[in-house]
Amino acid sequence: MPRKPPVVFPQEQRLLSELGERLRLARKRRKLSNAVVAQRAGISRTTVYKVEAGDPGATLGAYVRVLAVLGLEGDLNLLAADDRIGRKLQDLALEPSPNAKRRKAHPSPIQSREGPA
Structure with a gap:
């Protein structure tokens, strides 16, 4: 019995279709047939x-194998390499909240009230 295909939103399907088209063009530029790529x-x-x-039903492993045959597997290192949103969220967590009360500086017990000696 075949598996149920994953739910894919239109924007995600467009990305997969564009990736597939780039892989097809890369295969054709190398003058490789589908049969040769499949075999390799x-x-x-x-x-x-x-x-x-x-096709969202194709496994990630299949995409990786095709990339490897085409010599493009190094491009996988670029995926999610620059996590701008994650870094912004992390930076926001490090900033003090605007409602936080700031502590007033108290004179240290070593200093006299008249100032430093």
Whole structure:
């Protein structure tokens, strides 16, 4: 019995479709057939078609295998490398809240009330 395909929102489907198209173009630039990519990746030709179509049912492993055959697996290091939102959230957590009361500086017991000696 086939698995139920994952729920994919339109924006995510567009991203997958664009990735698949880039992979298809990369394969064609290298003058490789679907059969050759499938054989080298150790996956079926149907899976290669799914990857190039941006099918959300294709596994991440299949995408990685196709990237590796095309010599593009290093591009995976760029995914989520710059977590701007996470850093902003982290920085916000480090800032004191605007409602926090600031402590007034008290003179230290070593200093006299007349000032330093």
